Amino acid sequence: MQNYLEFEKGLSEIEGKAEELRALARKNTEMKVEDEAAALDVKASALLDELYRNLDPWRKCQVARHPDRPHCKDYIEGLFSEWTPLAGDRNFADDLAVMGGLARFNDRAVVVLGLEKGNDTKSRIERNFGMARPEGYRKAIRLMDLADRLGLPVVTLVDTPGAYPGKGAEERGQAEAIARSTEKCLQLGVPLVSVIIGEGGSGGAVAFATADRLAMLEHSIYSVISPEGCASILWKDAEKMKEAAEALRLTAQDLLALGVVDRVVPEPRGGAQRNKGEAVARVGAVLADLLADLEGKKPAELRKARRRKYLDMGTKALVA
Known part of the structure; x- marks a missing residue:
């Protein structure tokens, strides 16, 4: 239905x-x-x-959050073969909001990381609605370290409203874990390609998406804060989320113009939720292009270019 x-x-x-x-x-x-x-x-x-x-930013937020959109698990099942999940941060626990493991993409070994929201009540609770805890970011760091040692490219699939803000997560060092995951992205000597497949919320997304190449699905969003959170802070009224969505410049089209993302992946007619198979295939084609673009680059070259990419970010004039 x-x-x-x-x-x-x-x-x-x-x-x-x-x-x-x-x-x-x-x-x-x-x-x-x-x-x-x-x-x-x-x-x-x-x-x-x-x-x-011509969807306005608030409507794009709604589409990005649509429960029927393909999630991380759908992309892994549709694009990767020989998927071997790896669990745990070797410190506290396994965070089910973060999927990670070894796989093959177009017959090439890669490490895959993604944030999974779940697709029904039970799985959404298990996955914590895609909101990672510190152990999730530490699992990501562990797997990125593994990719670096084995010389494997890293693919990340981002779909999260943000990092989990609960008391326990803060006690276990949520901010530090996010910062170290972001730092690890910058330090990698292997290609790192990321796709925002739904929501890219705050530092919880940045910790997976500080990549050599970043793509966004046409109706996905990527922002420092949710429109509702922004409206609550600026206007003390969460109902002003439409105005906040406009001001945040969170759409794929805005972020491409600002130089934050490198590619916008067109969605099937009526959004990815109306044709999951086609959406997955389109993301796969873009991933192949982006990985091919980074083929053969040396570790020092990758690190230098990635660092320069983020140091230069924001130098483009805002589009009126």
Whole structure:
């Protein structure tokens, strides 16, 4: 069953009416409703195109958070073979919000890291809604160290509202773990390629996405704070999230113009949630391009270019 976003209410009604007509026809084969249902399909298709033609930043936030979007697990299953998950930070526990392990991508050995939100109530609770704790970032550091020792490229898939802000996480050094994971990204002597597949929230995302090449799905978001959090701080009113989303410049298109991201991956018509297989395939094609672009670069060259990339960030003039 299709989950509809708030701004898709009209589309929901039209597609619902078409399905109702077809359901009636299935119960009573003498009913001739196909022409009427087909006309509704055409109307729904046109409305879908109109809705997604120029999504404003707040609507992009809603699409980026859509529960039916492909998650990290979907990309791992769809793009990588010989997936061998590795668990734990060798210090405290295994954080299920962070998926990590060895795999093959286009028959090349890689280390894969990603933030997984889960796709139903049980898995979302287990995965802590994609919000990593300190042990998750320390697991990421351990696997990046492994990649460095073995000379394997690292691929990270980012989808998180941010790092977990709970008391226990703070007691176990959340800020320090995020900082060290970000530092490890900068120190790697192997290629590091990252894709924002949904939400890229705050330092929790930066700790995985300080990469040589960073791509974003067309309707994903990447920001220092959520629109709701920003609105609560600036206006003392979380309901002003639409204004905050505009001000944060968090869309893939804005961030490409600002030089924060290197590629925007076009999504299937109506968003990745409407065609998961196609979305996964498109991300795979971009990953292949980005990894090929880094092929053969020496460790010192990678470190120097990566450091320069982030030191130079922000020097582009803001687009009006």
